[in-house]
Amino acid sequence: MAINLTAAEMKELEEQTKSDAKVIMSFYEWYDWFRQSLRDDTVACRLALRKQRDVLQEIYEGKVALYVQEVRKDYRVRLLNLKRLPSGPRFNTKSGIRVRSKAEKIIADFLFEKKLRFEYKPILDLDGYYVMPDFRLTEHDVYLEHFGREDPAYLQSAQSKLERYRQANVHLVWTSATDEPDIEEVLTRKLREAGVPI
Numbered sequence: 001m002a003i004n005l006t007a008a009e010m011k012e013l014e015e016q017t018k019s020d021a022k023v024i025m026s027f028y029e030w031y032d033w034f035r036q037s038l039r040d041d042t043v044a045c046r047l048a049l050r051k052q053r054d055v056l057q058e059i060y061e062g063k064v065a066l067y068v069q070e071v072r073k074d075y076r077v078r079l080l081n082l083k084r085l086p087s088g089p090r091f092n093t094k095s096g097i098r099v100r101s102k103a104e105k106i107i108a109d110f111l112f113e114k115k116l117r118f119e120y121k122p123i124l125d126l127d128g129y130y131v132m133p134d135f136r137l138t139e140h141d142v143y144l145e146h147f148g149r150e151d152p153a154y155l156q157s158a159q160s161k162l163e164r165y166r167q168a169n170v171h172l173v174w175t176s177a178t179d180e181p182d183i184e185e186v187l188t189r190k191l192r193e194a195g196v197p198i
Contacts, residue, residue: 003068013067017060019097021117021138026055070123074130103148103180104134110184111135114198118144126168131161133172140196144187145174 005013017023030051034044091099093108097120104120111118119136124143135144143165147158158176165172173194179186188198 003071005064005068009067013060013063015098016119017056017063019095019120020059021095021112021119023052023056023059024096025117027052070125074125074128101146101148103146103175103177103183106180106183107135107144107146107175107187110187111137116140116196116198124170126164126170129164131164137196140171140194142171142173142191142194142196145172147174147176148180150177 027048031044031048034047035041038044038047091102091105093099093105093112095108095112097108099105099108099120108118108120117138119138121132121134122136124131124133124136133143133145136142137144145161145165147154149155162172162174171194173187173190173196175183175186175190191198
């Protein structure tokens, strides 16, 4: 069965690729390497950008292949992806990705500063129930969720989601609206408890 990506899906995968920590960090890693070898900022920058384009293309093709594979398995992946497009991210982060809330911006900036590679809003299959956690620490396979509201319906939905994570044995770190004043300290503590070196 051939899966043709829509323009919106292609754009979303391109945005995911551009915001992938591996792509962002590849420029700095290559720039540092070329700068040490050549001792010329301009040439090092151009060569690093060229290498970053190669990494971007490779990751984009991988994301497309994975997305097509997921859509073949279950059409709900496509529905979830399309569902999240209209209310797109609004806040810029230090890593260059855009996120939906100020709390997510603080978390993304914290992860970037701690040099923890992450993916924003990945699609996760919890035994046939698809969710989009806020972040996934790619090198540790730990997911992060921030539950930023306190109204009863939202809290009930959050509890249900946490139960699904628990049943699926997902390695999850979560924070809530009450953690926001000290969110960086709370994240540091919870990530260390989850075995993530900070």
